[in-house]
Amino acid sequence: MLTLNSVLIMLCGVTIAAFSQILLKTSANQEHASFWKQYLNKRVIFGYVMLLISMLFSIWAYSGMDYKYGPAIESVGMALVAILSCVILKEKMTKRRFAGTVLIIVGLVVFCL
Structure with a gap:
């Protein structure tokens, strides 16, 4: 069972987690x-609060979907962090990172078919 609401909730949690990782970086x-x-400043505390919120979103999303879909949807977070690090942190998108991001997205599409 997979509902659109559960997918959207999970994607919101993944997005929050990705932004929290950028904030921590x-x-x-x-x-x-x-x-x-170094460990008790506003950015770190807010970053960990965001991670807590993303975990609560994941728990909420799992109440409306089978567990097998969760890791597949959460893999979007890795691609999102790679993209956000290029946009926000001005890190370079290497060929290897780009290939990895594309493989994650292709794997997700194949899994959902």
Whole structure:
């Protein structure tokens, strides 16, 4: 059983998780005054809150779908993080990263057929 609502909820959770990973990466790229400020700053705390929210979305989505669909939908997050890192963090999209992103998307399409 797979409902459109469950897929949309899962995709919202995946998107939130992808943005939280970008936020955590931006915090890791900054210099911090102390050990504690490295782990207890606004970006890190908000990033982990976003991860918690994405986990709650996943739990909510699993209530309306079979468990076999969850990992397939969550794999979109890896492709989304690669794209967001290029757009937001200005990282280069290498041929290898591009090929991996395409393989993830193709694998998802094949799984859903």
